[in-house]
Amino acid sequence: xxxxxxxxxxxxxRLVKENAGGWDIAGEIxxxxxxGLGAAGVLCxxxxxxxxxxxxxSQESGKxxxxxxxxxxxxxxxxxxxGMAAWTVQRLGTREQRAAFLxxxxxxxxxxxxxxxxDAGSDLGAxxxxxxxxxxxxxxxxxxxxxxxxxYADLIVVIGTAGDTAAAVVVxxxxxxxxxxxxPHPMGCRAAGHARVQLEGVRLPAAxxxxxxxxxxxxxxxxxxxxxxxxxxWGCVGILRGCLGAVTEHARSRRQFGKPIAEHQLVARRIxxxxxxxxxxxxxxxxxxxxWESGSPDxxxxxxxxxxxxxxxxxxxxASALQIMASAGASDGHVVARAYRDAKxxxxxxxxxxICQLELARHALATGHGTARQEEAQ
Amino acid sequence: MTPxxxxxxxxxxxDAVVDEITRFVAEQTRTTPDVDQDLFTTGIANSxxxxxxxxxxEQAYRVTVAGPDLQLSNFRTIKSMAALVxxxxxxxxxxxxx
Ligand SMILES: Cc1cc2nc3c(=O)[nH]c(=O)nc-3n(C[C@H](O)[C@H](O)[C@H](O)COP(=O)(O)OP(=O)(O)OC[C@H]3O[C@@H](n4cnc5c(N)ncnc54)[C@H](O)[C@@H]3O)c2cc1C
Numbered sequence: 001x002x003x004x005x006x007x008x009x010x011x012x013x014r015l016v017k018e019n020a021g022g023w024d025i026a027g028e029i030x031x032x033x034x035x036g037l038g039a040a041g042v043l044c045x046x047x048x049x050x051x052x053x054x055x056x057x058s059q060e061s062g063k064x065x066x067x068x069x070x071x072x073x074x075x076x077x078x079x080x081x082x083g084m085a086a087w088t089v090q091r092l093g094t095r096e097q098r099a100a101f102l103x104x105x106x107x108x109x110x111x112x113x114x115x116x117x118x119d120a121g122s123d124l125g126a127x128x129x130x131x132x133x134x135x136x137x138x139x140x141x142x143x144x145x146x147x148x149x150x151x152y153a154d155l156i157v158v159i160g161t162a163g164d165t166a167a168a169v170v171v172x173x174x175x176x177x178x179x180x181x182x183x184p185h186p187m188g189c190r191a192a193g194h195a196r197v198q199l200e201g202v203r204l205p206a207a208x209x210x211x212x213x214x215x216x217x218x219x220x221x222x223x224x225x226x227x228x229x230x231x232x233x234w235g236c237v238g239i240l241r242g243c244l245g246a247v248t249e250h251a252r253s254r255r256q257f258g259k260p261i262a263e264h265q266l267v268a269r270r271i272x273x274x275x276x277x278x279x280x281x282x283x284x285x286x287x288x289x290x291x292w293e294s295g296s297p298d299x300x301x302x303x304x305x306x307x308x309x310x311x312x313x314x315x316x317x318x319a320s321a322l323q324i325m326a327s328a329g330a331s332d333g334h335v336v337a338r339a340y341r342d343a344k345x346x347x348x349x350x351x352x353x354x355i356c357q358l359e360l361a362r363h364a365l366a367t368g369h370g371t372a373r374q375e376e377a378q
Numbered sequence: 379m380t381p382x383x384x385x386x387x388x389x390x391x392x393d394a395v396v397d398e399i400t401r402f403v404a405e406q407t408r409t410t411p412d413v414d415q416d417l418f419t420t421g422i423a424n425s426x427x428x429x430x431x432x433x434x435x436e437q438a439y440r441v442t443v444a445g446p447d448l449q450l451s452n453f454r455t456i457k458s459m460a461a462l463v464x465x466x467x468x469x470x471x472x473x474x475x476x
Contacts, residue, residue: 092445165449211445218425219448226429297402297434300426359426366407366427 006067009042013071020072021333023191029075034152039108043079044086046227051102053086058289062234066285069238070245073342074191076238078110080231081149085111085157087227092168092210092220100207101155101170109154113224114144114197122355124221129160129199131167133213138206140169140177144197148349151182151193157210158199159220166217168224170208177202188341226300228350229307230292233285236310236346239339240278243321246335247274250325261324270320277313284309301363308356314343390467395439395460402434403456413456428453435459441466 006013015033023029037043045061047053056064061083069076082105089101105111120126129142142160150156156171156178173180179198186194251262251271261267288306291299318339322329329336347353396413404410407422417423423431431453432443441463443452452462 092448094445211448214446215448216425216450219428219450222425222429223432223448295433295437297430297437299433300430304426362424362426367405368408 006064009037009040012037013067016068016071016075020075020335020338023072023074024338025190025333027185027190028193029072029078029152029191031152034075034078034110035108037075038082038105038110041106043082043110044105046083047086047090047102047106051098052106053102058230058292059286062230062237062285062289065231065234066238066241066282069235070242071238072191073235073239073338074189076231076235077189077192078149078152080228080235081112081153082110083231084113084224084228085155088113088157088168088224089170089210091223092215094211097170097207097210104155110149110152111155111157112147112149112153112193112197113157113159113228114147114150115159115221115224116146117143118145122352124159125217127159127161127217129158131160131162131169131209131213133162133206133209134203136206137203138169138209140171140199140202140204142199144199146183146194147197148189149193150180150195150197153180153193156197157224158197159217159224161217162209162213165214166220167213167215168210168220169204170210171199171202171204175202175204186345188338188343188345190341222300225350226303229303230285230288232346232350233281233288233303233306233310236307236314236343237278237281237285239314239343239346240274240281240317242335243318243339244274244278246329247271247321247324250328254328267324270324274317274320277317281306281310281313301360304351304356304359304363307350308353308360311343311346311353314339314346318343390464392460392464395463396456398438399431399435399456399459402431402438406430411456413460415456416454417456418450418454423453431459435463439463439467441470 041047041052041054045054045056045064049055065076065079068079086102086105089098115124117127117129129144132139140158140160144158153173156173157168158171159168171178177200181196183194183196248271251267252260254261262271284306288299288302291302321336322340325336331337400410409422411417411422428450435441436443447462452458
């Protein structure tokens, strides 16, 4: 990358690094920080320049996501939501809808994406949020839960059913009938603004329904999640990098039994494993991003793999990192304490580890040779 | 898409497209379906595979399958996918004329 996005926002990244612990404890990121980054296009960096975005490719965007993830998973989560909202508009919306909504998302307004409901988590087919068209308006009723960034959002992309089909609708949070309640005390990504979103008879212009009704729900969900999964995967790389940074510094300076703890082999082994985890997660993410950039159909499975490997490695790596830090990392707000809590949630969201495993197994069983296409192509 | 690719595009050959899509499906599923076979009800495809089909069509035929076309009915059979590609290519050619 042109290190532009890092250099240009260096002051911001320093601020994030210095404040991430405090935001974690307070359960909130100042809005000015979020809208500032939003207006700089950083929160959804893949939006094209014509819509005010940075127009980054998947690799560059991934590096940026990992960088933010290494500093603050709450901010990275907000980025994931904003990026996923933008991607959904880009992918499902008409040309007019892209022109109407994307500049808002690169102009400082904040967005979230709402699939999950109290009774529809992994099984999104069970969702009951309804969109009803009424002339040139649409009426939305339903209840969404654990929606990342919803507490900050100006716009929420709500996924619901529309008769036998499905649709995604852009809901301004100041519309009548929208109620947002923060999830009290999330165990991780504590400042990401998770909230419950109640929608009661929310009437909006039908032009807010992205691409119209008549989409298939699984198709819609798979499409929207694809971006979120890449973002979470790179975010997990960030978690591992944050841990590696803290742990290598600590293990060199902390002395017990007359030498730096890094010289105790059991500690050194953990550092080796953490390094291997970071390299492994990076490699799967890079491979998936490469597929996105080349437009290869392998991107679909590569994305699931990246998310699954990233989250699994982040959980193992963060637990190991906390073991090395011991009491030095055992206070809330510490980068490794946060990593430990935040990483676990990455195994739950955007398709839990089990759901990812089912998809990976299905793919392996169907093809019998997961990488055949790429190998043949070379 | 570059202008060259648009102007040099060969006329749409449905049979060739049907063959290519069939080959892709066979490669990915170890099953060679009939052109009229419903890939979803016969268990060959699910939404993940449908997504792969979307990206495959986009890459192979330089089309964009946007919102309103992301319907399973467009991906239900090899024939319906070939028809979708034909329509999208015709639309994008018409678009670039104006
Ligand atoms: C921090 C956080 C942020 C989130 N952000 C958002 C957001 O922005 N937008 C949004 O829409 N949602 C969001 N969610 C909700 C999230 O998508 C769901 O929590 C997730 O889909 C899992 O659903 P669930 O929690 O209801 O678990 P359940 O679906 O009840 O699953 C419980 C357990 O059963 C397993 N399980 C379920 N079905 C199967 C199966 N078929 N085979 C094997 N195992 C299975 C699961 O893997 C899991 O281990 C967020 C959640 C969290 C925790």
